[in-house]
Amino acid sequence: MEIREIDVLDRSQLAAWFDVEVEAISHDRPHAVSRTFDALVTQVTEPNEYHESHLLAASEGGVVVGIAELGYSLQDNPHLADLEVTVRPEHRRRGIGRALYAAASAQRRAAGRTSAFAEVNVVRDEGPLTFARAMGGESVHEEDHLMLDLPLADERVRELTAKVVNDYEIVTWQGRCPDELIDAYAEMRTQMNQDVPVGELDWEAVVMTPERIRAGEARLAKSYDIVVAAARRADGVLGGYSLVYLAHGSDQVWQDDTLVMPDHRGHRLGLALKLATYAVIVAEHPERVSMHTWTDPENRAMCATNTAFGYRPVERMHEVQVKD
Structure with missing residues (x-):
C-alpha cells in the first residue's frame, strides 16, 4: 500500500x-449532506x-482504497488542523485508516499544528467514533x-407565519451582501x-x-447559491440573520447559521428569518427536496423553532479533538 498527497490539479x-x-x-x-465534485475542485x-x-490517498494496485483530508486555517487558530479519514467499506479493518491517520498526523505536526479535530457522524454504527477514540480523539461537543422534507404543507406554513411578530423588516439577498449592510x-x-x-x-472564535x-462569497458562488435573510429594525439596525447554502447540481439545502443578536431576542426573529429563506427556496429552487441543519440539543430556543418546522x-x- 502506498500513501501520498495527490496532485489536486490532476482531475483524474x-x-x-x-x-x-x-x-x-x-x-x-x-441522509448526509454531500459536497459535489465541483465544490471540492473549488475548495482545493x-x-x-x-x-x-x-x-x-492510500492506494493498492493503482486503486484508491482510503483517503484523508487535512486542512489549516491560515489567519487564525494556528495550533489547529481539521482532519478527516475515510476508507472504502470493503477495505475497512485492515489498518488502512490507521496508516492514513499516522501519515496525516505527521504532516500536520510538520506544519506546526499541535491539535486536530474532525466531525464524526453516527447513525447507528458507532464504528467511526470508536476509530476516532482509538486514535486518541475525545468527543468534545455533540449536535x-x-x-426537513420539502416543501412544507401549506397549513404548516400558515401556522408558522401566524406566530411571527412584525416588529422588523426581513431583508433577503442572494449571493453578494448589499454594500450598505x-x-x-x-x-x-x-x-x-x-x-x-x-x-x-x-x-x-474567528473575526x-x-x-x-467578500472573499468567501466570490469563492463559494462558483459551487453554491447563497440565500441570506436579515432582520432590520425601523431605525436600520440589523437584529439577526439566517444563512443558507444550495450546492449546484444537488437537491439538498444546507441551513447554516441562524442568529438573533442579544439585544433583539424575544421577538421570534429566528422563526421569521427561517421562514424568509424558506420562501426564497421554494419559489426559486423548487427542485430541492430536503433541508439540513445542525443544532446543539441544549439550544432549546432553536430546537423549538426547528421542531415547529418539522x-x-x-x-x-x-x-472530536486530539491534542499532542
Missing part, C-alpha cells in the same frame, strides 16, 4: 479521491488566503443533524462565531471582516 487523481468519499457516505450515511484549487487543504452583517457573523456552542473544543466575507434528527454529530 482528484476524481479517484472523491469517489472514495462518495462511496463511503452512500454506505454509511443515508481556487486561491484562498484563509484556508489551505491537502488530500492524501443533532436535523432534516456588509459592516453590520460582518458584525453578526462574528457574533455567531462567538456564540456558537463548541463544547470543550480548543478553538478560538469575520467585510473583506473575509425537522427530525437523522444523525448525531460528534466534534
